[in-house]
Amino acid sequence: MDMNKNIEIAWHYHNGTKHPNGSLMSRFHFYNPASKPYPYKIYKDLPSTALPLEKSEKGVSTMKAISANIKLKEGRQIPDLNVLARILYFSGGITKTINFSGIGDVEFRAAACTGALYHIELYVVCQDIPGLEAGVYHFDPKEMKLRQLLKGDYRGVLVLATGNDINTEHAPVILVYTDIFTRNTVKYQTRGYRHAFWDCGTIIANTLAISSVHDLAAKVIVGFVDKPVNTLLDLNPDKEVSLALLPIGFTKNVSGKEIPEVELQNLKTEPLSNYDVDDPEIQRIHQASSLTLLDEVNDWHRNAPQITISLNIGAAIPLQSSLENGIPTNSLESVIIRRGSTREFSRESISLQQFSTIIYYATRGIPADFLKQYGNSLIDLYIIVNSVTDLGSGSYFYHREKNVFELLKEGKFRHVADNLGLNQALAADGSAAIFLMSDLNKVLKHLGNRGYRAAQLEASIIGGRLYLGSHAYRLGATGLTFYDDLVTDFFSPHAKGKSVMFMIVIGKKV
Ligand SMILES: Cc1cc2nc3c(=O)[nH]c(=O)nc-3n(C[C@H](O)[C@H](O)[C@H](O)COP(=O)(O)O)c2cc1C
Structure with a gap:
C-alpha cells in the first residue's frame, strides 16, 4: 500500500501530540532557554554573494499585498538580485535585536516563529538572473548572503519533482523552505512537526506578499517527490527536510531541457543543533507523508478536495x-x-x-x-x-x-x-x-x-x-x-x- 494513503499514521501523530497529555509527549521534558540551539545554519567553505539590501517602501498597502493573486503572465517577471534580496529579507531576515537578561541578544525575524527558535531555512534555486548566476543557494539571514551549493541551472530537478507544475516550469527563481527538526523539538518535542508548518507558513505569508509588491507571480507547492528535492539541497532527511517550494516569476518554460543528475555532496556545515535527539515519531509521519513516485504527485494534485460550504446559516x-x-x-x-x-x-x-x-x-x-x-x-x-x-x-x-x-x-x-x-x-x-x-x-x-x-x-x-x-x-x-x-x-x-x-x-x- 502506498504509505501516503495509510492515514492512520497522520491520525496517530496528530492525536498523540494533542495538548494536554498527548501520548507521544513527555511531561518530564525540560527546556532551558539559555541552551537554545544556534538559530542559523552555517556552511563552511562555500562561495558567497552579498545580498544588497534596500528596504525602501514600494507604496503597496499591506492589505493589498496580503490579498493579491498575481497571475503568471507573459513578459518580464524576472527578479534581479536586488529584488531577490528584498524577497528573502522580508520573508526571513532579521528585523530587530532585543537583549534578555540570562539569555542575551535575540535576533528576531520578519515572521513569527514558535519559541523564536527559527528552525526554518530558505534555499534558492535559480537560472541566471541579473546580478546572480544560475545555481542552488542557501540564504544566510545573519550575514545577508547567499552561499552557493551548486553552480548551474538545476530548476529542472524541481520541475520534474512537482510533476511539471506550471508555475514551477516557468519560474526563474524557486524558493525551497526546509526545517531542521531538532532546533524546534528541543523545546516542543514531537509537537514540533506541527511547528515546522506553522513557522514555515508565517514566512510564506510574507514571501507571497512581498512577491506581489514586485508584481511577481508566486505559488505554494506542497506536492513533490521529496527525495530529489532533499538531495538537490544536500539535506540529510533524518535531520532536515524540504517542506514547500515556492516558484516566483515568469520566464520561458524550463521543461524539455536536460535535467542534471544530482547526488548528495555532504557539504560541511557547523552542527545543525546542539540538541541531537532524533524523534522517531516525526520521522514516521514525515516518511508516511512523503511522495516517492511522480504518479503519486500527479494523483495528489488531481485529488484536491472540492470544498463545499454549508448554506445553512444561523444569525x-x-x-x-x-x-x-x-x-x-x-x-x-x-x-x-x-x-x-x-x-x-x-x-x-x-x-x-x-x-x-x-x-x-x-x-x-x-x-x-x-x-x-x-x-x-x-x-x-x-x-x-x-x-x-x-x-x-x-x-x-x-x-x-x-x-x-x-x-x-x-x-x-x-x-x-x-x-x-x-x-x-x-x-x-x-x-x-x-x-x-x-x-x-x-x-x-x-x-x-x-x-x-x-x-x-x-x-x-x-x-x-x-x-x-x-x-x-x-x-x-x-x-x-x-x-x-x-x-x-x-x-x-x-x-x-x-x-x-x-x-x-x-x-x-x-
Ligand atoms: C504558531 C505560533 C504559536 C505561538 N504560540 C505562542 C504561545 O503559546 N505563547 C506565547 O507567548 N507566544 C507564542 N507565539 C509567539 C512566539 O513566541 C513569537 O513569534 C516569537 O517569540 C518571535 O517573536 P516575534 O513574533 O515578536 O517576532 C507563537 C507564535 C506562533 C507563530
Missing part, C-alpha cells in the same frame, strides 16, 4: 470590511519591520470595521497546488469575540463566501479563550481569538498523510496574514498554542470532527 452579521480606498495605507515593508508578537493586550475594543477588514483580506485565497482553485480553502475560521465594537461577545463562524459572521453562541467567553489557549492570559485579554480549523477527515481522505502537511501550512499562511493585517492597523497579534479537543468541543456541534491547526489572538496592545 448572520455582515462584515464591515473597508473597501480598497478605505484600507490602512501602511506599506507592507513598514508593517513587516514593526511586526512582533504582542506580549500584553489591553482588553480595549477594536472596531468591527478593523476586525472585518483584517479577516477579509487575510482570507481571499492562496495560490497553492493543494487547492482546486484559487479561493478554495482547507481551513475554517472559528472565533471567540471578546471585545469588538458592534459585535456582541460570543463565538462565531466566518463564512468566507458570503462574508458574514455566523453567531454560534452568545456570551462572555474571555475565560474560555484563556483556557483554550493553554491558560494564557493573552487569549482572554485580546479582542478576538481566532482558531483556524480543518476537517482532517475530509482532507486526509483526499490528500492522504500529505494533506496533513497542506492543512497545517495553509492555516499558518492565513495566520501569518492575520498578523500582518492586524499590524497594518497598529493593533497587536500573537500566535498561541492550544488544547486541541477543548477547542473542538467548545465550537461543537458546528465544529464537530474538525481539528485546530493554528490559533491567533488579535487586539489592542498595552
Whole structure:
C-alpha cells in the first residue's frame, strides 16, 4: 500500500501530540532557554554573494499585498538580485535585536516563529538572473548572503519533482523552505512537526506578499517527490527536510531541457543543533507523508478536495470590511519591520470595521497546488469575540463566501479563550481569538498523510496574514498554542470532527 494513503499514521501523530497529555509527549521534558540551539545554519567553505539590501517602501498597502493573486503572465517577471534580496529579507531576515537578561541578544525575524527558535531555512534555486548566476543557494539571514551549493541551472530537478507544475516550469527563481527538526523539538518535542508548518507558513505569508509588491507571480507547492528535492539541497532527511517550494516569476518554460543528475555532496556545515535527539515519531509521519513516485504527485494534485460550504446559516452579521480606498495605507515593508508578537493586550475594543477588514483580506485565497482553485480553502475560521465594537461577545463562524459572521453562541467567553489557549492570559485579554480549523477527515481522505502537511501550512499562511493585517492597523497579534479537543468541543456541534491547526489572538496592545 502506498504509505501516503495509510492515514492512520497522520491520525496517530496528530492525536498523540494533542495538548494536554498527548501520548507521544513527555511531561518530564525540560527546556532551558539559555541552551537554545544556534538559530542559523552555517556552511563552511562555500562561495558567497552579498545580498544588497534596500528596504525602501514600494507604496503597496499591506492589505493589498496580503490579498493579491498575481497571475503568471507573459513578459518580464524576472527578479534581479536586488529584488531577490528584498524577497528573502522580508520573508526571513532579521528585523530587530532585543537583549534578555540570562539569555542575551535575540535576533528576531520578519515572521513569527514558535519559541523564536527559527528552525526554518530558505534555499534558492535559480537560472541566471541579473546580478546572480544560475545555481542552488542557501540564504544566510545573519550575514545577508547567499552561499552557493551548486553552480548551474538545476530548476529542472524541481520541475520534474512537482510533476511539471506550471508555475514551477516557468519560474526563474524557486524558493525551497526546509526545517531542521531538532532546533524546534528541543523545546516542543514531537509537537514540533506541527511547528515546522506553522513557522514555515508565517514566512510564506510574507514571501507571497512581498512577491506581489514586485508584481511577481508566486505559488505554494506542497506536492513533490521529496527525495530529489532533499538531495538537490544536500539535506540529510533524518535531520532536515524540504517542506514547500515556492516558484516566483515568469520566464520561458524550463521543461524539455536536460535535467542534471544530482547526488548528495555532504557539504560541511557547523552542527545543525546542539540538541541531537532524533524523534522517531516525526520521522514516521514525515516518511508516511512523503511522495516517492511522480504518479503519486500527479494523483495528489488531481485529488484536491472540492470544498463545499454549508448554506445553512444561523444569525448572520455582515462584515464591515473597508473597501480598497478605505484600507490602512501602511506599506507592507513598514508593517513587516514593526511586526512582533504582542506580549500584553489591553482588553480595549477594536472596531468591527478593523476586525472585518483584517479577516477579509487575510482570507481571499492562496495560490497553492493543494487547492482546486484559487479561493478554495482547507481551513475554517472559528472565533471567540471578546471585545469588538458592534459585535456582541460570543463565538462565531466566518463564512468566507458570503462574508458574514455566523453567531454560534452568545456570551462572555474571555475565560474560555484563556483556557483554550493553554491558560494564557493573552487569549482572554485580546479582542478576538481566532482558531483556524480543518476537517482532517475530509482532507486526509483526499490528500492522504500529505494533506496533513497542506492543512497545517495553509492555516499558518492565513495566520501569518492575520498578523500582518492586524499590524497594518497598529493593533497587536500573537500566535498561541492550544488544547486541541477543548477547542473542538467548545465550537461543537458546528465544529464537530474538525481539528485546530493554528490559533491567533488579535487586539489592542498595552
Ligand atoms: C504558531 C505560533 C504559536 C505561538 N504560540 C505562542 C504561545 O503559546 N505563547 C506565547 O507567548 N507566544 C507564542 N507565539 C509567539 C512566539 O513566541 C513569537 O513569534 C516569537 O517569540 C518571535 O517573536 P516575534 O513574533 O515578536 O517576532 C507563537 C507564535 C506562533 C507563530
